[in-house]
Amino acid sequence: MAETMHEYAKKVYDLLSSDKEKEIQVFPHARVDGDCLGTAVALSSALRKLGLLSKVVLECEIPPRLAFMSIPSDLYYVVTEETKEEIRSRQAVAFAVDCSESKRMGAAEVLFEKAEKTVILDHHVSSAPKTEYSYVDGKSASCAELLYLLIKEWEEMTGLTLVERFEADWLMVGIQSDSGRFSYENTRAGTFRIAAELMERGANVTKNAYHLFDETNEGKVRLHARALSSMQLYADRRIAITGITLKMMEETGAPEGAADGIVNVLRDIDTVQVAFVVRENEDGELRVNCRSKESFDAAEFAQTMGGGGHHRAAGFSAKGISISDFMTRIVAEATAFMERA
Numbered sequence: 149m150a151e152t153m154h155e156y157a158k159k160v161y162d163l164l165s166s167d168k169e170k171e172i173q174v175f176p177h178a179r180v181d182g183d184c185l186g187t188a189v190a191l192s193s194a195l196r197k198l199g200l201l202s203k204v205v206l207e208c209e210i211p212p213r214l215a216f217m218s219i220p221s222d223l224y225y226v227v228t229e230e231t232k233e234e235i236r237s238r239q240a241v242a243f244a245v246d247c248s249e250s251k252r253m254g255a256a257e258v259l260f261e262k263a264e265k266t267v268i269l270d271h272h273v274s275s276a277p278k279t280e281y282s283y284v285d286g287k288s289a290s291c292a293e294l295l296y297l298l299i300k301e302w303e304e305m306t307g308l309t310l311v312e313r314f315e316a317d318w319l320m321v322g323i324q325s326d327s328g329r330f331s332y333e334n335t336r337a338g339t340f341r342i343a344a345e346l347m348e349r350g351a352n353v354t355k356n357a358y359h360l361f362d363e364t365n366e367g368k369v370r371l372h373a374r375a376l377s378s379m380q381l382y383a384d385r386r387i388a389i390t391g392i393t394l395k396m397m398e399e400t401g402a403p404e405g406a407a408d409g410i411v412n413v414l415r416d417i418d419t420v421q422v423a424f425v426v427r428e429n430e431d432g433e434l435r436v437n438c439r440s441k442e443s444f445d446a447a448e449f450a451q452t453m454g455g456g457g458h459h460r461a462a463g464f465s466a467k468g469i470s471i472s473d474f475m476t477r478i479v480a481e482a483t484a485f486m487e488r489a
Contacts, residue, residue, distance in 0.1 A: 157301030170240035177247035178254030182325025184246035186318040194310040207254030246291040289334040292322025313350030320351035371402035388414035415439040
């Protein structure tokens, strides 16, 4: 990286505090997860403690699976055609977290694109920021870790306490989510040090782990059973893939987000090097979750398919193709990718 976190924190603080009449709007990626949402709301809350106006800009309502985070409704906007221009009129700076490309922001894309000043904080190795106010660390297990380090710099600069119980808990959700409860290979010693500090500030690891990983319902269990039973193995059992159609979601009564975790089960099969779950969305888009082991670079492969992510966890999407045809293409491309490696 071109600068240290200390240098980045000073530069960004000067930018954000230059206009106290308008909002610093925080943009997570679409289809929010624990890391991007926890990071976004913790940032917005911390900025308010600095005396700045701030709100998170979401493309849709917070999904039920993350309702346990108890995020105040006055901390975020949900973008609609009716509110888009009003939200834009209040914007001083657009601050992207856990993503660096506006195309990943869904309905909020145009608001980030029109921003005169942008800031980016991300941990995706495929990230390619287009602003001088960017900090990307692909070795970090989560964006929440990076934000905590950033906020600690601001605390040192101002003498204020910016991370208290709620902010600590939201950041911990981000870390636990993207580190797989501290089990993924992106988990570093620094991850545990930050987690320990957040616990000292009031974060509840046990509650978060239950809601993120253990809590379930009938529809989710039935969907997992259908998806796992239709799994297919290819390339000498090194590639695992399954598809989830809208019909399957409807027949099982599975809620939004119920497919989470299926790809990890496929990846954990002893012979499998890479696993894919292809999910059909209502708008006709096919979204793919990819998880891999050490011999397969998921981020590099996802980039060849128009997506991106981390070395072991990535994603991509497609439109205008059937789910069966897209699965066939994914298997062919992944097989060729493995042969080139």
